[in-house]
Amino acid sequence: MAKNHHHAFSPEMRRGLYEAIFRRRDMREFLPDAVPDDVLARVLIAAHHAASVGFTQPWDFVIVRDIERRREVKRVFEEERQRNALQFEGARRERFLALKLEGILEAPLNLIVTCEPERFGPGVLGKVSLREVEVYSTCLAVENLWLAARAEGLGVGWVSIMRNEDLSRIFSIPANVIPLAYLCIGYVPDFPERPILESAQWAKRLPPRNLLHFDSWNHGALDGDKLAAAMESALIWREIFPDDIPDGR
Ligand SMILES: Cc1cc2nc3c(=O)[nH]c(=O)nc-3n(C[C@H](O)[C@H](O)[C@H](O)COP(=O)(O)O)c2cc1C
Numbered sequence: 245m246a247k248n249h250h251h252a253f254s255p256e257m258r259r260g261l262y263e264a265i266f267r268r269r270d271m272r273e274f275l276p277d278a279v280p281d282d283v284l285a286r287v288l289i290a291a292h293h294a295a296s297v298g299f300t301q302p303w304d305f306v307i308v309r310d311i312e313r314r315r316e317v318k319r320v321f322e323e324e325r326q327r328n329a330l331q332f333e334g335a336r337r338e339r340f341l342a343l344k345l346e347g348i349l350e351a352p353l354n355l356i357v358t359c360e361p362e363r364f365g366p367g368v369l370g371k372v373s374l375r376e377v378e379v380y381s382t383c384l385a386v387e388n389l390w391l392a393a394r395a396e397g398l399g400v401g402w403v404s405i406m407r408n409e410d411l412s413r414i415f416s417i418p419a420n421v422i423p424l425a426y427l428c429i430g431y432v433p434d435f436p437e438r439p440i441l442e443s444a445q446w447a448k449r450l451p452p453r454n455l456l457h458f459d460s461w462n463h464g465a466l467d468g469d470k471l472a473a474a475m476e477s478a479l480i481w482r483e484i485f486p487d488d489i490p491d492g493r
Contacts, residue, residue, distance in 0.1 A: 259484050264391045266490035267435055271399030272344045274351040274430035283396050284353070284429075290392030291357065296381035300364045303385045306415055306423075308354035313414055317426070318348045320410040321403060328405055343444060346403040351428035357386050358417060359424045379424065386425045399432035437490070452476060 253261070288305055296302060308314060325345065332340050348354060359382035386402070393400045403426045411423035441447050453472035456465045465472035474480050481489045 255484050260395070262481075262484060263490060264395045267437075268390055268394040269399065269435050269439065271401045271428070271432050271435070272347045272440065274347045274399060274428065274432055276350070276352055277431050278352050279398060279430060283398070287389055287392045287396060287398065291385040291389035294381065294385040294388045296384070297377035298364065300378060300381065302359045302361060302363045302378040303382045303424075304358045304360065304421070306356040306358065306417070308356065308415070309352075311349070314348055314354055316414050317354070317406070317411070318346075320414075321346055321348060321406055324405045324407060339444075339446070343441075343446070345405060347401050347428040347430070348403065351399075351401070351430040353429045355427045355429055356411065356415065356417075356423050357382060357389070357425040357427065359422045360420060361422070362420060379422070382422075382424045386427070389427075393429060394435070397431060398429055399435065401428040402426070403428060 252258070284307075291303065291305070292301070294303075308317075325341070329337050329341050359378050361378040363378070390400045390402075406426055408423050411417065411426060412419070412421075415423070417423050436443060439447075439449070442449065452475040453465045453469070456469075456472055456475075457463060458465070478489055
């Protein structure tokens with residue numbers, strides 16, 4: 245067995261973490277079953293424990309159960325979907341319009357994760373060089389939420405084909421708060437092993453070796469590079485997944 249630093253989680257605990265990472269999917273189909281408050285509470289607390297610039301915690305969570313508001317969201321989604329379709333030509337436009345890209349009305353719960361960039365005023369640790377650090381922080385909260393939800397058996401679908409101004413109007417979100425992520429949440433019939441856009445042959449996971457650069461952007465992975473080879477090898481997972489590596493990896 246490979247040596248681990250003594251702070252490493254046990255193989256079983258690491259397995260749980262990597263299972264959540266590899267088996268997380270963006271979901272667009274949901275069962276109507278309600279999400280119990282204690283489960284939702286855990287998932288929201290996981291989101292609230294994300295890293296944030298200067299510990300600003302710029303997020304809020306708008307829980308959306310009201311069906312009338314959700315119908316309005318669906319209407320603005322449909323308008324935006326048509327506008328988005330115009331960027332594609334011919335057969336690709338047809339394929340785009342055939343994709344199911346949201347579960348706004350089917351999911352028992354919608355949730356908006358918002359970002360308030362000026363929550364702690366302008367003097368934020370870590371903010372001088374980069375203006376968008378609160379937005380980055382809020383995205384981390386969304387990822388925490390997404391992974392915790394997967395561990396709880398809940399599907400999450402991020403719907404971005406919407407204009408912020410519409411969401412702000414429908415949910416009375418103040419002008420200084422960004423409706424960063426509109427999420428559909430609920431139990432699902434099953435979690436596909438691969439991204440839905442991959443199965444629909446819309447896009448593929450990029451080969452990891454193509455993403456590596458060594459010391460300079462100009463130095464990619466050469467043939468025989470050990471790190472690139474390890475990233476592509478099943479052997480690195482042996483200790484954590486002795487029998488079955490999740491297929492979606
Ligand atoms: C910022 C963001 C916005 C997204 N917006 C949409 C969307 O509007 N509709 C949709 O169907 N999926 C949306 N997705 C989901 C991606 O399509 C999905 O993450 C990607 O295809 C990979 O699949 P996976 O999440 O199941 O691994 C979004 C994801 C992110 C991170």
